[in-house]
Amino acid sequence: MKHLEKVAIVKCNSYEQEKVDRAVVLALDLIDFNFNQFKRGMKVLIKPNVVGSYHKNQYAITTHPAIIEAVCKILKQKGCKIFIGDSPFTNPENAFRHSEIERVAKKYGKLVIFEQDKFVTIKNEHGRILKKFKTARIIKEADLIINMPKLKTHMLTKYTGAIKNLYGCILGGEKQKFHNKARGDKRFSRMLVDIYQAIKPELTIMDAIVGMEGKGPTSGEPKKAGLILASKNGIALDIIALEIIGIKPGQIYAIREAIKRKVSGRFKIRVVGIAKQPLIRFRLPSHIVIKVAHRILKKLFREKPIVVDKMKCIQCGLCARKCPGKAITLKPFPTFDRKKCIRCFCCIEVCPQHALSLKE
Numbered sequence: 300m301k302h303l304e305k306v307a308i309v310k311c312n313s314y315e316q317e318k319v320d321r322a323v324v325l326a327l328d329l330i331d332f333n334f335n336q337f338k339r340g341m342k343v344l345i346k347p348n349v350v351g352s353y354h355k356n357q358y359a360i361t362t363h364p365a366i367i368e369a370v371c372k373i374l375k376q377k378g379c380k381i382f383i384g385d386s387p388f389t390n391p392e393n394a395f396r397h398s399e400i401e402r403v404a405k406k407y408g409k410l411v412i413f414e415q416d417k418f419v420t421i422k423n424e425h426g427r428i429l430k431k432f433k434t435a436r437i438i439k440e441a442d443l444i445i446n447m448p449k450l451k452t453h454m455l456t457k458y459t460g461a462i463k464n465l466y467g468c469i470l471g472g473e474k475q476k477f478h479n480k481a482r483g484d485k486r487f488s489r490m491l492v493d494i495y496q497a498i499k500p501e502l503t504i505m506d507a508i509v510g511m512e513g514k515g516p517t518s519g520e521p522k523k524a525g526l527i528l529a530s531k532n533g534i535a536l537d538i539i540a541l542e543i544i545g546i547k548p549g550q551i552y553a554i555r556e557a558i559k560r561k562v563s564g565r566f567k568i569r570v571v572g573i574a575k576q577p578l579i580r581f582r583l584p585s586h587i588v589i590k591v592a593h594r595i596l597k598k599l600f601r602e603k604p605i606v607v608d609k610m611k612c613i614q615c616g617l618c619a620r621k622c623p624g625k626a627i628t629l630k631p632f633p634t635f636d637r638k639k640c641i642r643c644f645c646c647i648e649v650c651p652q653h654a655l656s657l658k659e
Contacts, residue, residue, distance in 0.1 A: 381408025
């Protein structure tokens with residue numbers, strides 16, 4: 300027997316705070332979210348998508364602080380203890396400050412950089428890649444977790460949303476180790492489901508006002524969708540978000556894996572809040588193409604790997620330090636060892652100058 304999961308789609312054309320506040324309240328009302336479950340003094344953790352040191356409006360990379368603030372206002376009225384946390388891939392202090400999420404956290408509660416918190420171990424006996432992993436204590440202690448992803452395409456997983464956003468719960472350098480442990484889209488996606496299954500947030504609110512298409516999660520182009528999505532089921536929300544941007548959910552390994560495992564049970568989805576579900580096609584990263592060309596392109600990519608734009612590169616060495624496969628050296632610009640490269644595209648993701656790309 301399938302149970303019903305509601306996914307709210309609410310129009311919101313700008314990040315003007317009053318408009319965002321109304322849209323968030325409406326979205327939560329549409330999915331029948333029980334505001335009375337917020338008890339005075341309960342610990343609520345908000346997990347946005349921060350990634351790295353980017354301004355709130357720069358390239359549409361991070362969850363916008365206006366949406367986080369709208370949620371914080373609701374929690375504050377209920378007397379909750381608010382924690383906003385993540386483990387950005389690079390420069391966590393600068394990442395929270397430049398995105399202005401630090402400002403919101405200090406105004407309403409407490410900022411938590413996960414790798415600076417005390418560590419706990421979370422176990423998942425049903426995990427396929429990760430049976431257990433270390434994470435921040437607040438993730439285990441929180442009475443309620445609110446997952447707040449950004450709508451974006453992704454170089455490795457094609458799409459990043461509710462499931463992928465929880466990879467930010469993996470601590471600092473552990474991300475590199477786990478990328479090496481779970482090479483390739485399929486294994487990495489199974490690991491993402493392991494993490495989601497272990498944490499399983501009670502509420503997901505997606506920033507889809509301005510998303511990112513192309514070479515996401517950091518090197519793509521902004522794409523305005525003018526929407527806020529909400530659901531008590533993050534997998535259901537991801538399915539609807541994918542349909543909105545013109546990607547079949549079955550093409551995303553993480554979705555297939557989550558449904559196969561019945562992470563949220565067997566469910567059917569009802570879209571609420573909008574008369575007709577919109578279609579706003581997002582362009583995928585250029586190297587992700589139809590299956591018919593996969594074998595040919597796989598060979599071409601071995602011959603034409605990641606390239607460096609020497610006009611943009613500042614030789615900071617961040618790509619080399621964050622490479623899980625230790626495939627990058629500076630001479631003085633980045634050079635790549637193709638045998639060691641695991642094609643996780645972390646180097647492209649962390650480059651602050653967007654100087655790295657796949658050769659077309």
